[in-house]
Amino acid sequence: MKIVVTGSLGHISKPLTQALVQQGHLVTVISSNQARQAAIEDLGAKAAIGTMEDVDFLARTFKGADVVYLMETLAHNSFFDHSVDFVAGLSKIGENYRQAVEQSGVKQIIHLSSIGAHMAEGNGILRFHYNVEKSLNQLPADVHIKFMRPVGFYYNMFAFIPSIKAKGVIIANYGGHEQEPWVSTTDIAAVIAEEIEKPFSGRSVRYIASDEISPNEIAHTLGEAIGRNDVKWLEVSDEQSLNGMITAGMNPETAQGRRNGNERRSPWWGIVRRLLRQ
Template identity: 40%
Template sequence: MQITITGSLGNIGSSLTRNLVKAGHEVIVITSNENRTIEIEALGAKAAVGSVSDAHFLTEAFSGSDAVFAMTPPNLGGENVIANTTKAGKAFATAFQVAGVKRVVMLSSIGADLPNGNGPIEGLYHIEQIYKDLEGIAFTFLRAGYFYTNLYNDIPVIKGMNAIGANYPAETIVPFVHPDDIATAAAEELQRVPEGNEIRYVISDVRSAADVAEVLGTAIGKPTLPWVEFTDEQSLQGMTQAGVPAEIANLYTEMGTGIRTGKIQSDFIQYASQVTGQIKLEEFAKDFAAKF
């Protein structure tokens, strides 16, 4: 099969590319950075350099592909994030149709069933709706949990405050995922064609925020590391003071609120509460400790 991957060689792309090349497929990796070409070719894949917001480029990159892994960059553009993310999704949709793609696996997220109140995930909601209206294409929407790797952003807070936290309390239950588990699920889906559109949740572990503090704290030699619940205002202020653009800080604060109320994780917990990923929080904690 010829399979095209978007997302370059990021946390998911590297592992996914290796999996598919090993399985004997012809893999094309889309990247916006020409300097990644050598790395991509070293993995046995071909590079296509261009913007995922350019429908003409995407059409050429998707031409002849039996399947596509569709991933829109997070925080696209730094401002007008939802609009830019949705615009990229429309460019993908146009390219799918013009190039004649019949199979697409889209990286989505828990909370993508919600039209609002989910922060940056709202853009993925809009893209899912766009794709659902396309005829003749079998879509699988991979709704991933909260990335373990996002917890690396808490390292400065732990070092500065000797605590970890967010704008939700310690008892909050959060579905987590490791990028390698996403890559495994994506590889499986790209090599099969369902009869119609499907939703597949990709979750590695389901843990409380208190568990996160305890497990990560133990791994870094701080077994009593507390989980601190910030107010929405404190969360927003902390991000903006750290240099996060105001719009993105507001979106991530809104996402935290959605996790606090349970609305973002509710669809997974109520209707699809299977943990299919293999990498548990304790295993990720080893990588966290190495970076700490």
């Protein structure tokens, strides 16, 4: 099959591209970075250099594809850019995708969404996933879409490094012994590759998780791995969490959204647990 992968050589798109090439598919990888072209070609894929903001470029690249994998991203420093409306920016990319899919005539889509995408509010910055799903669902009925909704990413734990180094603690506005679902990006890529091989029909949702582990277990495991048995998970108030992110230079509006989206007591956590255990 001819497959288009968005997301350049990111944590999901790279292993996904590798898997699809190994399966014998003809893969085109979209990247905004010309310097990535050689690395994409080294994987056995074709590089299409352009941006998610360019609908015409997207439509041309999608045209003739059997399946397109869609994901939204902004520049890595977007959280700290006070001129960036994070939710609006990613939602606009989703609308660009909708237009490009319609113009290109592609009929099979896999979209990287998230837990919380079924909620219009109460899910912090994850709200953009709700917006994008809503936009893509406006496509004609003969466009078949699989929405992938992974839980929290393991690699987000890299954000814990500064506080572990400085104070031996992980600081968040949730904690304790209650287990929460987490996922590896390589597992997400494997699930997407699996879904590409399966028949497409209508609109469907699949939740993705690798494991369930409590915050206290995470602190113990990470501490043990680096030879520090004193690493603790410190639960702080929502207000302390918000102020810490703003002090670090994060866009206050984005910080508010991250604070809300990280709140483990949000209702979608319970929903996700039930879905994963069915």
